[in-house]
Amino acid sequence: MRKKRVRTWGVLSHSCDELPLASGGNVFTWMNRVSTRQKITIKDVAREAGCGIATASRVLNRSGPASAEVRERVEKAAGELGFSFSAIGRALQSSRSMTIGCLVPSLANPVFAEAVQGVQEALTGSGYQLLIASSNYDENADNDAIATLLAKEVDGLIVTMAAPDSSVMLKRARQRGTPVSLMFHDPIDGLPTAHVDNFEAAREVARRFADLGHRRTAFLALRFATSDRSRNRYAGFHAECRARGLPDPALIELSEAEANTPELLSSILATLDGLSAVFASNDFLAIAVQKAAQLMGKRVPRDLSVVGFDGIEIGRLLEVPLTTIETAPDAMGRQAARTLLDLMQGGACIQQPPLPFNFRAGGTLAPPRVESRDDDQGATWPPSVHSLKTDLKQG
Amino acid sequence: MRKKRVRTWGVLSHSCDELPLASGGNVFTWMNRVSTRQKITIKDVAREAGCGIATASRVLNRSGPASAEVRERVEKAAGELGFSFSAIGRALQSSRSMTIGCLVPSLANPVFAEAVQGVQEALTGSGYQLLIASSNYDENADNDAIATLLAKEVDGLIVTMAAPDSSVMLKRARQRGTPVSLMFHDPIDGLPTAHVDNFEAAREVARRFADLGHRRTAFLALRFATSDRSRNRYAGFHAECRARGLPDPALIELSEAEANTPELLSSILATLDGLSAVFASNDFLAIAVQKAAQLMGKRVPRDLSVVGFDGIEIGRLLEVPLTTIETAPDAMGRQAARTLLDLMQGGACIQQPPLPFNFRAGGTLAPPRVESRDDDQGATWPPSVHSLKTDLKQG
DNA sequence: TTGTATGCGTTATCAA
DNA sequence: TTGATAACGCATACAA
Numbered sequence: 001m002r003k004k005r006v007r008t009w010g011v012l013s014h015s016c017d018e019l020p021l022a023s024g025g026n027v028f029t030w031m032n033r034v035s036t037r038q039k040i041t042i043k044d045v046a047r048e049a050g051c052g053i054a055t056a057s058r059v060l061n062r063s064g065p066a067s068a069e070v071r072e073r074v075e076k077a078a079g080e081l082g083f084s085f086s087a088i089g090r091a092l093q094s095s096r097s098m099t100i101g102c103l104v105p106s107l108a109n110p111v112f113a114e115a116v117q118g119v120q121e122a123l124t125g126s127g128y129q130l131l132i133a134s135s136n137y138d139e140n141a142d143n144d145a146i147a148t149l150l151a152k153e154v155d156g157l158i159v160t161m162a163a164p165d166s167s168v169m170l171k172r173a174r175q176r177g178t179p180v181s182l183m184f185h186d187p188i189d190g191l192p193t194a195h196v197d198n199f200e201a202a203r204e205v206a207r208r209f210a211d212l213g214h215r216r217t218a219f220l221a222l223r224f225a226t227s228d229r230s231r232n233r234y235a236g237f238h239a240e241c242r243a244r245g246l247p248d249p250a251l252i253e254l255s256e257a258e259a260n261t262p263e264l265l266s267s268i269l270a271t272l273d274g275l276s277a278v279f280a281s282n283d284f285l286a287i288a289v290q291k292a293a294q295l296m297g298k299r300v301p302r303d304l305s306v307v308g309f310d311g312i313e314i315g316r317l318l319e320v321p322l323t324t325i326e327t328a329p330d331a332m333g334r335q336a337a338r339t340l341l342d343l344m345q346g347g348a349c350i351q352q353p354p355l356p357f358n359f360r361a362g363g364t365l366a367p368p369r370v371e372s373r374d375d376d377q378g379a380t381w382p383p384s385v386h387s388l389k390t391d392l393k394q395g
Numbered sequence: 396m397r398k399k400r401v402r403t404w405g406v407l408s409h410s411c412d413e414l415p416l417a418s419g420g421n422v423f424t425w426m427n428r429v430s431t432r433q434k435i436t437i438k439d440v441a442r443e444a445g446c447g448i449a450t451a452s453r454v455l456n457r458s459g460p461a462s463a464e465v466r467e468r469v470e471k472a473a474g475e476l477g478f479s480f481s482a483i484g485r486a487l488q489s490s491r492s493m494t495i496g497c498l499v500p501s502l503a504n505p506v507f508a509e510a511v512q513g514v515q516e517a518l519t520g521s522g523y524q525l526l527i528a529s530s531n532y533d534e535n536a537d538n539d540a541i542a543t544l545l546a547k548e549v550d551g552l553i554v555t556m557a558a559p560d561s562s563v564m565l566k567r568a569r570q571r572g573t574p575v576s577l578m579f580h581d582p583i584d585g586l587p588t589a590h591v592d593n594f595e596a597a598r599e600v601a602r603r604f605a606d607l608g609h610r611r612t613a614f615l616a617l618r619f620a621t622s623d624r625s626r627n628r629y630a631g632f633h634a635e636c637r638a639r640g641l642p643d644p645a646l647i648e649l650s651e652a653e654a655n656t657p658e659l660l661s662s663i664l665a666t667l668d669g670l671s672a673v674f675a676s677n678d679f680l681a682i683a684v685q686k687a688a689q690l691m692g693k694r695v696p697r698d699l700s701v702v703g704f705d706g707i708e709i710g711r712l713l714e715v716p717l718t719t720i721e722t723a724p725d726a727m728g729r730q731a732a733r734t735l736l737d738l739m740q741g742g743a744c745i746q747q748p749p750l751p752f753n754f755r756a757g758g759t760l761a762p763p764r765v766e767s768r769d770d771d772q773g774a775t776w777p778p779s780v781h782s783l784k785t786d787l788k789q790g
Numbered sequence: 791t792t793g794t795a796t797g798c799g800t801t802a803t804c805a806a
Numbered sequence: 807t808t809g810a811t812a813a814c815g816c817a818t819a820c821a822a
Contacts, residue, residue, distance in 0.1 A: 042801095046809095055807085088799070090799075129526055132511075314709060330503065446793080452818085487798045489798085
């Protein structure tokens with residue numbers, strides 16, 4: 001016999017003990033349940049209704065025949081006892097947890113938070129709940145999280161992680177037959193994904209820059225190593241510059257500190273002579289760049305053009321609205337959830353086309369100042385220390 | 396005998412069927428498991444190791460004695476089989492799900508998203524996972540969500556909701572003995588909460604306004620009905636104005652559309668003659684107000700002072716940094732999680748003091764223009780249609 | 791040191 | 807139309 005663990009509530013200012021013990025009706029039965037703290041199972045309902053548990057189950061689930069009279073008794077008993085099914089018992093018996101695991105790098109990044117919110121929305125009414133995990137952009141944490149989610153026997157997985165293509169746990173998930181749907185990633189390894197075409201979107205930015213006459217450009221990113229999104233954006237940006245015979249854009253990977261400290265950021269930008277346009281890997285970075293430019297005495301977009309990525313709402317409301325690539329993280333979440341739901345219902349794995357992006361004009365993009373128009377004027381363009389290999393894709 | 400449901404993976408572009416069937420080693424056993432898709436239980440491990448399940452359990456959990464040799468066999472078997480415990484089986488047996496339920500209005504609001512991220516952080520390493528739900532600010536959805544969470548037998552609950560003090564399901568949670576910890580709410584009904592003192596913070600804003608000579612002020616909020624936070628902020632703001640003998644601040648509740656459309660917002664602000672300072676219930680709103688002011692040809696802070704609430708990071712980076720009350724949603728999440736962990740370990744329910752807030756000076760607050768300095772000059776101050784009752788707290 | 795048997799809450803089977 | 811019973815995966819009391 002296992003001993004019942006009785007949890008103590010500790011000292012509450014309005015503890016239940018203060019309630020009058022002998023008061024009738026609701027409060028009294030309420031007290032009863034509180035003091036015993038017994039969990040009410042279908043067995044209790046059956047006993048109270050004077051029937052077998054199978055019958056009670058059938059009635060409460062409407063899953064089989066039952067005479068009108070016993071049905072009534074069962075429903076009454078369940079109501080009075082405040083019975084509700086244990087999802088755990090159910091999960092064990094049905095081997096379906098009715099739970100979906102979701103892994104994102106961090107909820108502190110509104111892009112992921114909105115995506116998860118989108119997942120939630122698509123899941124409401126489906127009967128599935130969301131078990132959530134975040135890895136803080138750490139590859140090991142990614143795998144640990146998936147392992148835990150799998151141990152909880154989630155019925156499906158919605159994932160954004162550092163390295164989905166090489167994750168052992170993700171492979172394990174598929175071995176177990178747990179459907180997986182990706183968010184933000186490019187299609188990988190036969191896993192369906194809800195994404196935008198980062199490569200194409202970035203090419204669009206390069207095109208705009210080039211059309212206006214920009215030559216010296218830079219791409220700023222925060223976590224190049226753990227973000228295939230950033231890498232794809234840079235690849236597309238770079239590819240288009242190449243295709244047009246323009247100089248390779250400088251690739252600058254910032255630390256958290258550099259991104260959040262305008263002073264640091266401006267000193268980095270200052271090393272880039274002749275720079276006339278910056279493509280930031282996300283809108284926050286783009287706004288930080290503007291602040292940094294302000295510190296350097298440069299005006300946006302007159303002295304420096306800045307384009308962001310994501311299309312966060314607040315960019316619209318800035319004094320000079322941010323030029324950016326609009327995406328819809330919530331739509332991404334919704335699509336990922338729908339795809340997973342489909343998969344779990346035995347549907348075929350069909351990869352949806354990338355979700356659309358939209359170039360939002362804003363006011364932070366303009367032609368470069370005339371003086372920087374001319375070309376190979378010498379040695380001022382440094383082979384940036386931050387620069388990485390450039391042929392990431394289609395290079 | 397229940398029939399095993401075999402889930403089909405559908406048509407994947409790189410389906411496992413494409414892998415060579417007869418290739419040896421890893422791939423082969425991998426295939427094996429894939430094709431059978433049987434879940435490996437401790438029973439399998441025991442059989443493989445040639446011992447009883449109790450022994451296997453003891454070895455794998457290090458929960459009891461075991462000879463070195465059997466220990467080795469069990470661990471080997473577990474490794475080869477790729478065994479991992481089923482959290483569901485465990486939960487059923489131990490009546491602890493190792494899962495914590497978390498309810499917030501929406502993850503699309505970065506304040507809540509950050510708080511949840513804080514919860515996550517405080518939970519890592521604890522062994523608990525987060526089951527998350529969002530209500531979209533709907534009171535009924537709040538209760539439904541808690542009901543579902545309770546059905547999943549969460550070991551604890553972290554909650555931000557529309558009406559915690561009158562929620563039947565929250566009461567039910569306590570009846571069941573499920574520890575509850577609140578976020579963002581003021582202390583209520585003996586439930587511990589992680590919060591900032593909205594009332595005091597708002598008084599601080601009123602004080603700053605008053606000290607600079609502002610008289611005609613307004614409070615802008617988005618969801619007054621479902622947000623005790625907003626109500627408390629208004630109450631504090633109002634109380635301090637009263638205490639100083641200043642006119643009651645106008646209370647303006649905006650619709651989503653009004654808040655996001657600067658044109659609408661400016662037309663609303665235009666109805667407030669003599670208005671010299673606006674206190675917005677959150678930073679996004681404050682930024683929207685600035686945009687609206689810009690549209691009206693007013694300059695901030697010269698013609699209109701604006702103060703926000705929350706202290707989102709981006710406010711710092713604006714061309715003119717937002718004056719606001721800084722709070723730390725992630726700290727709120729962490730505290731709520733720690734409190735809950737404590738409670739679940741049988742700790743007493745002790746209410747932590749409110750988390751500190753900080754008035755961030757920024758650049759959107761300045762003295763009013765001199766012309767609006769004089770007092771009862773007549774009928775221009777309308778008894779705003781949006782105005783609500785004012786005596787919410789401490790009058 | 792080990793293994794058998796029981797129960798956790800549920801649903802499905804099957805005989806009444 | 808009913809109800810006893812066997813799983814489901816695990817941990818543990820208890821007997822060996």
